[in-house]
């Protein structure tokens with residue numbers, strides 16, 4: 170693998186104890202509380218009260234605990250805790266209390282559960298990363314489970330996220346989660362909104378703020394505009410925007426606070442892309458992740474009943490895969506040819522610039538399909554004003570995206586050192602994470618081994634930057650059209666620009682012969698490239714303000 174020596178990166182600090190016994194004790198306390206509550210309910214009704222018909226039984230405290238126990242019984246990486254949760258649920262059920270069951274099959278709507286869980290079971294390294302993540306947050310979320318396909322990356326991701334959210338830093342803890350909510354809400358990502366609403370309340374956040382940005386402090390309200398621009402048109406950020414933050418008479422921001430906020434915003438915009446891009450399911454203990462209703466036959470797909478399938482991939486066959494045979498080989502052949510031509514033909518600077526401009530303009534015109542509207546499970550629009558301000562508003566009009574030349578402002582030479590100066594360890598962590606995503610390879614292409622995939626991975630990364638107007642003058646953008654086909658571009662464009670519109674069909678229709686782990690790998694590239702692009706614009710504006 171081309172990645173850095175993982176051991177040298179070390180484990181992240183301050184993650185709490187990995188010793189399971191203290192956790193078990195805490196679990197036992199919860200268990201006893203649940204039992205006490207369960208007994209207090211008294212005789213259990215044989216026919217469900219009307220509130221059950223809507224899927225939510227009356228005692229919501231108890232329900233929360235039961236939902237939590239259910240989550241732990243499925244997701245806790247410590248076997249002993251997991252077992253005691255299962256036992257406890259059983260006991261509660263024996264008392265006649267209805268216990269919840271998970272909705273859906275596993276962490277992703279797109280990837281069969283069996284494939285994801287297999288990975289976490291066999292690999293001891295992944296197992297220990299999962300344990301650390303659990304110890305830090307008291308949960309192992311679906312995002313981490315899916316990223317578990319790529320443990321080196323996951324480790325770097327979690328270390329950064331943990332640092333941004335929980336370690337010493339310029340912004341107070343509840344602000345951090347609130348900013349996460351604002352950023353996720355920009356993309357209607359109820360999955361991330363729900364997670365951070367819980368965290369926000371847990372660190373003492375004020376319930377009132379959740380009614381909308383206008384009920385949050387002035388200081389956070391100021392971020393609304395930045396959130397919007399960064400998420401949809403980062404090239405419009407100017408030093409005047411930055412100035413408004415730093416020079417505000419009241420509620421002004423320090424540079425360090427602003428950098429912290431910018432990193433959080435970009436982190437959650439791109440994580441929303443990953444969430445939709447991989448079809449991440451609601452967490453078991455959150456809204457939409459479980460139900461108290463008994464299973465009803467009508468909810469099953471007939472094919473499931475007929476063939477005992479518990480996941481949805483059998484629908485794949487309906488598309489027929491005749492025409493995709495050989496897709497990988499064709500792509501590999503193209504890579505080989507490009508490699509050969511690279512050596513004997515050099516295009517002029519003008520020609521290279523034209524190729525970039527052409528690709529940039531074309532990328533604006535790739536349409537993201539809109540047939541399947543997504544329904545957010547919680548009313549999150551209240552978290553941000555002006556919900557109409559999205560990518561489509563200007564892409565339809567064919568807005569001109571100015572060109573940003575990396576030789577004038579790059580992450581390596583400029584952005585990195587600015588972040589490092591103002592929020593030291595984070596610069597380092599982001600840098601490691603970017604490199605990890607960019608360099609990660611297993612030298613495979615579907616079933617083929619020992620393939621150098623750097624050309625393909627670079628094309629993906631540069632295509633995303635190209636959509637944001639960012640140009641590398643040593644890259645021949647002609648390669649992109651050779652390597653990325655239409656359905657792949659549609660997926661990329663949707664996932665990066667309007668992630669909430671990503672559909673299962675889009676996920677299935679690109680790279681049909683590739684493994685799910687490779688599609689997740691693609692998502693990591695997309696997510697990190699997007700984050701870096703947004704950051705570059707924000708940091709450039711900050712630098713311009715400072716000089």
Ligand SMILES: CC(C)C[C@H](N)C(=O)O
Nearest residue numbers: 610611612613622690691
């Ligand atoms: C995204 C994929 C093309 C990655 C490829 N499987 C590799 O290991 O490099």
